[in-house]
Amino acid sequence: MPERVDIVNFGAGPSALPTSILEEAAKGLLNYRNTGIGLTELSHRSKEFGTLTKHLESLIREQLEVPSNYHIAFTQGGGSGQFSAVVLNLLARHRLLNPNVTDEERVMDYVVTGSWSKKASEEAKRLGGGKVNVVVDGRTYSKTGKAFDNIPPHDKWAFSPKPAFVYYCENETVDGVQFSHEEGSAQAFPFHLTDPSVPIVADYSSSFMSRPIPRLKDHALIYAGAQKNIGPSGLTILIIRDDLLVDTDAAAKLGAAPVPITLVYKTLADSGSLYNTPPMFPMYVSELVLERMKNSGGLQRLEEANRRKATLLYDTLDEAEKKGLVKVKVQPGSKSWMNATFELVGEGAEQKFLEGAEAKGFKQLKGHR
Known part of the structure; x- marks a missing residue:
């Protein structure tokens, strides 16, 4: 059975969450900030939840x-x-x-x-x-x-x-x-x-x-x-x-x-x-x-990271399209930073791609239909 560290989650939503966040949240389910009560057991009108x-x-x-x-x-x-x-x-x-x-x-x-x-x-x-x-x-x-x-x-x-x-x-x-x-x-x-x-x-x-x-x-x-x-x-x-x-x-x-x-x-x-x-x-x-986002540099830093990721991904897809391997679905200028949509060219190519990705720990890549 794969461990969390072996998986790259491409889910569009619910999306992947940082492991450190999930570990901290799990603590809060048992004992929220030293109240002795789990978060989901607290009243929403409590002082702690109001804070x-x-x-x-x-x-x-x-x-x-x-x-x-x-x-x-x-x-x-x-x-x-x-x-x-x-x-x-x-x-x-x-x-x-x-x-x-x-x-x-x-x-x-x-x-x-x-x-x-x-x-x-x-x-x-x-x-x-x-x-x-x-x-x-x-x-x-x-x-x-x-x-x-x-x-x-x-x-x-x-x-x-x-x-x-x-x-x-x-x-x-x-x-x-x-x-x-x-x-x-x-x-x-x-x-x-x-x-x-x-x-x-x-x-x-x-x-x-x-x-x-x-x-x-x-x-x-x-x-x-x-x-x-x-x-x-x-x-x-x-x-x-x-x-x-x-x-x-x-x-x-x-x-x-x-x-x-x-x-x-x-x-x-x-x-x-x-x-x-x-x-x-x-x-x-x-x-x-x-x-965590605030402490890591805020939206400006995240924007630059997302820009780099989108550029790298679409440059790769554009090269693959030139070689006849994929078909990028969205016109230039309108491509999403968040959700890249493309099709594999050739009979059975998509299934082969998804199976190969799954074997490498790339999860939830299959898109909507």
């Missing part, structure tokens, strides 16, 4: 340079839960600001660049309360006309005049497509084309804390599932600008859909993420990971 929650928030706020007019909240439900929560909270806000606008006139703008933003737009359509405008669909500009393999040219984007919000996914895990974080890049998110008064919502689940977030202050809401980079599954992190913390019950009286209390952003913020029992163990592991 953990505040420290986790401060680690995120400091390393991402989150301004004081944003709340950082911790909840459950993952990205899929936020597909619903975003619609319900942002439409409630829009209803309060525009009580005379009809549902037929109310618009939600979705930028569709991969499987996850597509699912988010489909959930918005399912919930209703407004129309969904697909600002741009990456498949239209793909090599095949069917795949998500690019960030489309900015001149092809069609924003609505006054949408309730604009939504995009910064990194598409399944498709390997990511927005550039270089200012002025043709593959960067075009903030210059948006109305500053319209809230911008970003799903950062699969790239959160891998590099700084460009123009964070231009976002109204950023959310991320922890399991891609910083902890176990079960924790969702929200960075919410204060103007999104609205009275959803008041909006419901004006005709908006009622919002389940645990999905209300104002409830999460007002309670300090402790309205109900939060995902305590994932929060603990995330705290350990982010403390």
Whole structure:
């Protein structure tokens, strides 16, 4: 049986975690910081867990340079839960600001660049309360006309005049497509084309804390599932600008859909993420990971390390493609630092590759289908 040191885990999420972090977390399961009680046995309203929650928030706020007019909240439900929560909270806000606008006139703008933003737009359509405008669909500009393999040219984007919000996914895990974080890049998110008064919502689940977030202050809401980079599954992190913390019950009286209390952003913020029992163990592991990150040089150092890894990997894949061994799926400029997608050329080549990788201790390389 292989030992942990013999394995290289390529899982896209739940992702690999440092062995030292898991060993420390295991101690906390038995005796959390000399309380004599395991973390998962502590009350979420205890002084000790309150301290953990505040420290986790401060680690995120400091390393991402989150301004004081944003709340950082911790909840459950993952990205899929936020597909619903975003619609319900942002439409409630829009209803309060525009009580005379009809549902037929109310618009939600979705930028569709991969499987996850597509699912988010489909959930918005399912919930209703407004129309969904697909600002741009990456498949239209793909090599095949069917795949998500690019960030489309900015001149092809069609924003609505006054949408309730604009939504995009910064990194598409399944498709390997990511927005550039270089200012002025043709593959960067075009903030210059948006109305500053319209809230911008970003799903950062699969790239959160891998590099700084460009123009964070231009976002109204950023959310991320922890399991891609910083902890176990079960924790969702929200960075919410204060103007999104609205009275959803008041909006419901004006005709908006009622919002389940645990999905209300104002409830999460007002309670300090402790309205109900939060995902305590994932929060603990995330705290350990982010403390380690801070002590190792922070996001800037991690960004440079990730840049070097991505460059090395894609240079290798490009050489292999020239030799006819692989087919890189994503167009230049749109390739993800987090999830490289490629196909092996030749009958049986992929299976042979996976079997060879498995024999060398490379686990979870097989991609989505």
